[in-house]
Amino acid sequence: MTEFKLDAIDRKILEILQADAGTPNIELAERVALSPSPCSRRVKNLEDQGYISRRVTLLDPGKVGLPVSVFIQVTLNHQIKKQLEGFEREIAKWPEVMECYLMAGDVDYLIRLVVPDLHAYQEFLDQKLTQLEGIDHIKSSFSLKQVRYKTEFPLDHLAPD
Template identity: 60%
Template sequence: MPKPKLDRLDRRILTLLQEDGRQSNSELAGRVGLSPSPCLRRVKLLEEGGVISRYVALVDPVAVDLPVNVFVSVTLERQVEERLDSFEAAVMERPEVMECYLMTGEADYLLRVVVPDLASYERFLKDHLTRIPGVASIKSGFALKQVRYRTALPLDHLADG
């Protein structure tokens, strides 16, 4: 599917929806400077084109007793397709794993794991991560403080389509 061309209005719509995905189409249209019908058409095209992939609610992890963020570097014994697929499938099944990236550099994967406490991370490590076939080493780093967390992508680099 070709990448949709995004003009100034599309970028503005995306920026506003990233700030508040629950605003009504009328509110959004007013803030963008369009009437509701053309605004809704643009939003639908952004959804159909895969630019807007979904709408979510962001939950405060501390409010739901998940204050511990652990960044985990995982190295596999061998980087072969079968091992990569096996590791990725195992990680996809773990609700503690919020993010997982295949990396270049020293480690093969970087994970962000959220848990209520250190004991929960130890159980996750012993009962799940270390049991994935092909894992050679695991290095964990605990976040002491969240300095910045964003979900809105910066869109200023996009030129008018």
């Protein structure tokens, strides 16, 4: 299998689709100076190669009734494979968990949670998170204001053609 290399057109396609995944193929083709068919094939190839994992619509959390963001640091009592896998399996089931990262450093996991209010956070804590076995410590911080949020990765570090 030959190694796939991004060229300038592929990078431009990725930049455009990161900013607006709903960009119609005809507009995308015009913006990257291709005809629609080759442009569509390039997008399909970028998907097949794993550069595009999925296309989504980003919602305003306040408008959908989830204005509270909570960042939760979780420390387990043992970092053994079985306990890590069990924690990750349970966390993946909970829709209010937007992100969860296994960390290096003072905590084992960092979770970003969205909830409608503090009562919902307390219910999450009482009925879900604290019910998991092996948790040693939980520390929560509440976002007062979102200063920056983006989903676009910078692509300028990619090697030129």
